[in-house]
Amino acid sequence: MSRLEVVKTGKLWIGGKWPRSESGATFPVTNPEGEVVARCASASRKDSRDAVEAARSGLGKWRDSTAMLRGQVMYRAAEMLEGRAAELTEALQFGGAGAAAARQEVDASIDRMVMLAGWCDKIHQVLGCQNSVAGPYHCFTIPQPCGVVVAFSPAEPALLSLVTLVGAAMSIGNSVVAVAPPQAGLAAVLLGEVLAVSDVPAGAVNILTGNQKDLVEPLGGHREVAVVVSGGLSKASRVAVRMAAADGIRRVHAVPWTGSAWEDDEETCSPWFLEQFVEFKTLWHPAAS
């Protein structure tokens, strides 16, 4: 006798909790044959504002952790990803990837997390400096986190792009609101489940799934958001983000990579990519009494 399968409905991850969408709306996740294999919550504008508030409250604890600890937490996330590799591979296959390609993307995502984890306590030495000013002052410029980062990830590579954007923002000490499109929904939910058991403080990372276009304006124009990074938005949506962000002079970056470009470790783990998640602070102090 055949058993009736229990179909999972993926939820949003906001402030360390797992709410369903405030609207109750979901979207189906189908396999290449068109069968519904799962459902995911479709984030509303209200959910996106809740996520920003959660990210704002979660920021302090993550930012003020030592860089060493942040690196450890991110490495723990890589360990947990490895443990759920089979499930992640299956999720990517629902999106249409072949078994080998899906597994390859999962492996690349785990390695990406490890590489980004290692930046936590090194990036300051690469991007910061001492300034030899023409006067009796100690003057130095230090990288600091921007604050709340909103990251729109592309449909593919669903997991690798999301890990790259979230991991890069995390490594600097930012808190994150990631928004994955429906095609990447299941991978995004699984990443949230991984991070939830990796000692990431509540609210330091928040993951939403749903229609990105609807969330461009409320997230781009939110005054608690410091940076918006788009990894897969259409040109029209990128313009809409910038128009919304202009009101509060928020930083807007568009990641130029598509498809296999996300696999390039040199580019994606470069300090010049991470720099987009950094604010520089220049400090002066008299050197003579």
Next chain:
Amino acid sequence: MTQTEGAVAAAGWDYSPAPERTRPDIESEYGLFIDGEFRKSRSGKVFDTINPATGERLARIAQADEADVDAAMAAARSAGPKWARMKGRERGKYLFRLARRIQECSRELAVLETMDGGKPIKESRDVDLPLVAQHFFYHAGWADKLQWAFAGRPVRPRGVCGQIIPWNFPLLMAAWKLAPALACGNTVVLKPAETTPLTALHLARLMQEIDLPPGVVNIVTGFGETGRLVATHSAVRKVAFTGSTGVGRTLMQETAGREIPLTLELGGKSPNIVFADAAIDQAIEGVVGGIWFNQGHVCCAGSRLFVEESILETFVSALRDRMKQLRVGDPLDKNTDIGAINSEGQLERIRSLVRTGQEEGAILHDVQAEPLPKKGCWFPPCFFTGVQPSHTVAREEIFGPVLSVMSFRTPEEAIRRANATPYGLAAGIWTDKGSKIFEIASRMDAGIVWCNSYNQFDAAAPFGGVKESGFGREGGLHGLRAYVR
């Protein structure tokens, strides 16, 4: 003040006039600087540039419209490839030459800056011009070292840069914009502010003298519309703007979809925090320099003063005494501390905000020691006490010699209130306790933190803000970033 000095002041002794006598050679009319030469605007339109200390016209300036901006862009574009290909060492030598000529002409340029903008000669001579020359010297040396500037990344120039600068530090802002752009191999179309175009145009003369290749720098003068044409021109590959947050917002929208880098250095309402354990005399000087330097026409002015409650009364009293010593008047007098307000428009804005401050219930402290000149734009230094965080003078950028004084009880409160502003340009912290200074400096929402100091600037020190004070850095290694790809 010692007793002796008090006695001297009481006896009514005062400084004798000490006018700066150097006079720059000002022409009656200036053209646009395009492709290495000065030319009239296509439309023939001109506007006046006024000495705000006398109300007199200094010169007529060509007003650039679309055809002129097109011509400047074409010149910048055609000069680009050769300038970009030139060996860094050679490009650097042009900048070194320019830096040297600026030093040689620095007195004339300082006087010109003071006449066109109203700032005291003491400041244009001792602050603006040395920094202008330093910016060119500093960046000249980068031109041959760019391959080592960014770890693992070979860099190339971006192309034509559209740069729009304000009226508060006209020549210095031109230097901040031009020097890194040129060192990195870009060419430029620069738009100076309409009230202060003269020093940029005299800089163009020096560029001719040092044989800078035509088209590498082009200067188009005019009003906001000219700036908009520069920023939105299809030839531009990088836009840099220093000015108000309002205009920055518009530029961010108008350049949406272009996907070229934009850097914005905008307004501020920067906090200056004085703890009871600070060296009080030094803190007073820092607060004075923080708000009354350049008539308060400073984006990073320390316009919100937070004093620890236990010393509030003595600090305010010392500040009032110190404010009385400031000499307001002829900007060309070497003893003048506070010169002329840059324009009628700015004067009216300051007056209106100060009126609002009084109407909302803050207490105005001002001095009117000497009668101000009858002609020209003047506003004596002043400060408000009894300021509530909700008051307009505690929230809005005044861009004038007006300070808002508030108090706090704990470091936490100081941090919270200092950060409670949409701006985030600079912050000052005064305390002799090292651990406190590091803790507070790291928690300031600001791009620059001056510890036991204020308003220090250097070509090697990255400058720029967070939040609504803009993004991107100017100066130092970090300032090169936006000019390379």
